[in-house]
Amino acid sequence: MNRKFGTIILDTAFRYLVPFILVFGMYVLMHGEYSPGGGFQAGALFGIAVVLGRLIQGEEAMLNISGNTAIILAGIGTFIYGFIGVLTMLFNGNFLEYGAFPLNMAEADRHALGILGIEIGVTICVMATIIAIFDALTRREEW
Amino acid sequence: MTRLLTFLAIGLMSLMLFITTSGLPMLFDPNSPAATHVSPRYIEKSREETGSPNFVTAVLADYRGYDTLGETTVIFTAGIAAVLLLRAARKHSDCLPGGDEE
Helix, strand or coil, rough: CCCHHHHHHHHHHHHHHHHHHHHHHHHHHHCCCCCCCCCHHHHHHHHHHHHHHHHHHHHHCCCCCCCHCCCCCHHCCCCHHHHHHHHHHHHCCCCCCCHHCCCCCCHHHHHHHHHHHHHHHHHHHHHHHHHHHHHHHHHCCCC | CHHHHHHHHHHHHHHHHHHHHCCCCCCCCCCCCCHHHHHHHHHHHHHHHCCCCHHHHHHHHHHHHHHHHHHHHHHHHHHHHHHHHHHHHHHHHCCCCCCCCC
């Protein structure tokens, strides 16, 4: 990030804020099982980090996800969730019965892994949806 | 006449709703079916059954995982709908009142 953009205040604030937002988002996602938080909140944080970049740097932001990519990502996120549900059915479990994963670990750990998997799907979906709506609202050129 | 009938229908409907609401268990009632049946199970078993020390996550992502799948789909659908509408409004901006001024 060598290029200058905006004013010095926006420049500095952006460079200090965004890494912390991303790290906090990752913490909320990974720690969602133990503390309040989880996929929806982490997705909102990641989405805000990208939206902040778009607000300050515009279309050619360093940390950018275009509107079309965001829609595809939102679909992928929802698909991950549903796919984990179907995956447990393939291993002779019920839909979203995480204990059915044939992994060599305790029942509770398998559940924790499954919860983390669906939380990642939710995070991607929420993040991409926020970016897609923001992109559609602020886009300049004609479609 | 129509207005009178409308008010009558609204009044009757409200009365029915109020009567049914009074039959529901009180909020925070420890003897309500929800508090005697599901809640103890979550409190006693969620740690060993789901591996999550947080009840909220255990209920949200494990016991009620199907519900959360619906929530995610709702967000996805709402996002797609919003993007489609906004893009269509921009593409056909000459159809909107005052949209072709720029």
